[in-house]
Amino acid sequence: MSPLLDHNLQRIETIVGENSDLVIRRFLIFGEYHGAIVYFSSMVDEHSIFTDILKPLMSPPLHLIGRTIPDQELLDIIWNEVLHLSKSKRISCIDEMLDTGIQGSTLLMLDGFAESIVLDTRQVQMRGIEQPQTEQTIRGAREGFIEVLESNISLLRSRLQTTDLRITVNPIGQKTKSKVAVCYLESVANPELIKEANRRLSKIDTDGILDAGYIEQFIEDHPYSPFPQVQNTERPDKAAASLLEGRVILLTDGSPFALIVPAVFNQFYQTLDDYTERFIIGSLIRFIRVIALLFSLFFPALYVSIISFNPELIPTDFAVAVAGGRAGVPYPSVIEVLIMEVSMEVLREATLRMPQIIGGALSIVGVLVIGSAAVSAGFVSPITVVVVALTTIGSFATPAYNAAIALRMLRFPLIIMSGIFGLYGVMIGIIFIINHLLFMDSFGVPYLSPVVPINKQGLKDTLIRAPLWWMWKRPSHLHTVDNTRLADNDKLNTEPVLNPTQEER
Template sequence: MFFKKRKKKEDSKSDDTHEEKSPAELLQRDLTCNIKRIKEEVGYSSDVIVREFSIGYNEQIPSAIVFIDGLVEASIINDSLLKLLLEEPNIERYFKEWNPIQLLQTKVVALDDVKIVLDWETLFQSLVDGETIVLVDGYPQALSGSARGGEQRAIEEPQTQVSIRGPKDGFTESIRTNTALLRRRIKNTDFRMETKKLGKATQTDVSILYINGIAKDKIVQEVRDRISGIDVGSILESGNIEELIEDETFTTFPTVYHTERPDVVAANLLEGRVAILVDGTPFALVVPALFIQFFQSPDDYYTRFDISSGLRFLRIMIFFISLIAPSSYIAATTFHQEMIPTQLAFSIAAQREVVPFPSFVEAVIMEVTFEILREAGVRMPRAVGQAVSIVGALVIGQAAVQAGLVSPAMIIIVSLTAIASFATPSFSIAISARVIRFALMVCAAAFGFYGIFLGLIIMVVHLCSLRSFGVPYMSPLSPLDFQGLRDTFIRAPFWSLDRRPALINEDNVKRQGRNQSPHPPTEEEENQDET
C-alpha cells in the first residue's frame, strides 16, 4: 500500500510536468538576461565558468558557453566546441537558412549527447550534471552537450574484499566507470540498466541493473517500486538507500548485500539478482541477499572445489566461534564446571583466585575494551592505527592480568573471538556477530548452556522469519532445496552447478549444459587417436 500511494503521488507530479510551462520558466531571447539569470541562480559561484564570445566574422552573433569547472574536461571543450565555433569562417552564411541552435547541433558542435534546452529547469539540471551549455543571443533556446571529465580516482584493487586469485579491479566513485566494468564482463544485449535521480538536494544518479530473461520480473518490479518510493533530501552513499529499501529494519543481520568487486556483482546478476549502483560510492548493492551469501568469497569460485569447500566450512565455524566463545566460557566456569577437564579446571580456578569479578563481568570488561581498541585502530591514521590496536591489546591485556582484573584464560578467549571476527569474509555479518555475542553472554550468565541454546534457537527462528525482497533469507536451507545445497556449506564442482537458485529465478534456471564434467579418454579413443 505504501508504494501504491507513493506511485499515485508521483503520477500526479508527472502529470503536472506535462502541463504547458509558464513564460517565466522558459529561456529568454536576450543573452545578457540569460547569463545574469544563471549567475544569480548559482549565487555567483566562482567555479561556474561563463565564457562569452562571438560567432562569425562579418555578422558577429554574441554567444556564450557555461560549465562548472572540475566537472568537465577542458581539452574537450577547447577542441570540440570553442575551436569549431571561433574558427569556422562561413558559419554566418547559414544563419539565414538555419536556426543557429539547430545548425550548431547538427553541423558544428562535436560533443556527445547534444540536446536542445528550452526551459530553465532542464538547463540547470544539465549544468550540475557536468554538461556544457551553449547560448546564442536572440534565440530562446540553448544547447547542452556532454564534456564530462575532471579528476577521478583510478581503478584500484578492492580494499574490503581482498582476493588471492581473481580480478584485481574494483569499483570507483564514478557510476559510469562502474557500469563500464560490468559491461566488460557481461557482453549481452539483455543486460539492462535503468537510471533515476534521487535526493531533492543532491540529485544523485542511481542505476538498477539486471539481466532480462534471467532476473525474475517480480523482483525487478519490487526493486523499481522501492526505489521510486524514496523521497529524501539527499543520497550520499549506497548505505542511505540500503536502509530505505530493506525488508526488516529491526534486525542485526544484513538483508542487502554490498560489495565493491565488479566480478561479484556480475556473478550475482548472472544468477538472477538485481544490482543497485549509486554515483559517488564504490559500493554496489545486490538483492535479494541470502544468509549463506555472506560467507562466500570470490576465491571460492576461482580455486578447486575441494579447497574452497573446506575454507567455506571453516568460515562458518569461525562465525559460530565468534558468537559463542565468550558465552561458553562464562557458562562453563559459572554453572557447568563438571564439563571442564579436571586438570584444566584446577588451572582456571588458580588463575581466577585473585580476580574479584565473576566471569560475566570479566568477559564484558575485556570485550568492551577490545571494541574500544578496534574502533581506535580504525579511526586513527593508517600509519599508526594498527600499531595502536596491537600494542594497546598487548599492554592492556598484560596489565589487566598483572593487576588481577582478568584471568589469562579470559585473555585467550577474547583474543580467539577477535581473530575469528576478523576472519569472517563479510564485514556486515561480522558486526552482527559482535552485537549478538553480548546477548549470548547475558543468557550464559543467567542460565548457562541452556541460555546459550535458547538464544541460538531464537536467533535461528528470527533468521528463518526474515525475507529479502520476498525471498526467504535462509534459502536454500529453509525452505529446503537440495539443488541449492550444492553451493551453501560447500561448493560443488563448477560443472555440477548447472542450475540457478530456484527461488531467485523460476523461469530461466538452466545455467549451463549437462555432461560438462571432465573425463579422460577411454582406451578405444586413445587407440583411435594413435591410428
C-alpha cells in the same frame, strides 16, 4: 526559457548566485550571431570546450563559408553540422539546464532561440582503479570499483559483454541529484524483482545521497534487525557473478560500493576464492569459515555458562587449572568476559580509526601489553584472555564486515543470558536468533534460503561448494526467467592425450 539571451543569462545568475567557478562566456557565432556558453569550471574539461565547442563555432567550417544561414535554422545547423560532441541534447527549461550544468555539462545558448544545447563535457578528478581494500582475494582480479559511476559501469560491461545487460540511471536526492544505476540481465532476472527495486528507489525522497549506504538503509526490509539484508561489494567480478545468478546491482555515483539485492544469509560468509579454487579446497575453506563464525558468536557465552553453572562438563585437570587461574579475580566470569569483550571492541575501533602506520603498532601493543598487564594485575584470568582472543580471531574470518558487526552485537546479550541462566540462557538466545532469521526476508526472498525452505539444488552452494558442473541451475529462490546456467550438467569428458603408456602410431 526566453528567446532573449540577456534575459536568460541574467536569470541564470540570479538562480545560481555568487559562485567563483561559474563561467559565462559570450561570443559571436560564425562572427555574426550572438551566443554564450555557461559552465562550472570545476566540473568540466575546459580543453574540450575550446576544441569541440568554441573553435568550430567561432570559425565556421569550410562547407558553411559563403553559405547564407536563415536565422530560424541556425540552431539546427549547429546541432547537425558543427558540434563535435556525441553526448548532447536540446532543452528549453532553465531549471533542467542548470541541473545538467551542475553535473558537468556545458550550456550553449543563442540569442533569439528559446532552446539551448546541453553538451556533456564533464571531467572530475578521480583516483585510479585499485585493488579492493575490504575484500582481499588470493586468486582473483585485482581491480575494484571507484567513485565514478561511468567507470564502474565500464568495469561491469567488460565482464558481461552481452546485449542482455540493462542499465538504467536515475537521479536521487533533491540537493545532490546523485545518479543511481540499476543493473540486471533482462533474460535472467525476474521482472517483478526489477520492478520492486525501481519502486523502492522511486520512493526515496531525501535531500542528499552521498554513498551507497544511504540507499541500503532506505530499501532494506527490516531496518531494526542487526543482520544486513543488502550485500555490498567493491569487486566487479562479484557483482557480475550476482547478475548471472539473477540478482539486481545498484551502483551509486560517488561510492565505490555496489549493492546486491536480494541478499540471503549464506552470501555473507562466501568469497570469490570459494569458486576460483577447486571445489575440494573451496569447500574446506568455507567449512572452516562457518565454524569460525559460530565460534565467534557462541564461544564466550558457552565459556561463561560452563564456568559459572556447569563446571562438571569439563575434565577435572582442566577445571582445576581454570580455577587456579581465576583464584585472584574479584568478580564473576560474566563480568570478566564482558570487560574483556568491551576492551577488545574499543581496541578494534581505535585500530580502524587510527592512521594505518600507527594502527598496526597499536593493535600489537593493546593485545600483548594490556592483556599481559591485566592478567598480572588480577583483573582477568589467563583462560579468559585466551577465550576472548580466539573469539576475536574467529570474527575476523567472516568476509562481510556488516555481517561480522551483527555477530559481535549479538555476542553481548548471549553472554549476559549465559551469566544469568547458564546453558539454558544460551539455548534461549540461539532459539531467538534462529526465529528472527526465519522471520526475515529480503525483497520477498526468505533470509535462510535455500536451507529454509529447503532446496536440493541450492544446498550445493551453502555449507560446502559443490563442483561447478553440479550446479547447473540458478538459485531457485530468485525465480529467474532462465534458471539454467549450464547446458550440460555432466563434467566435460577428458581423454589422456599425452598418456605415456599409449603406443606410438
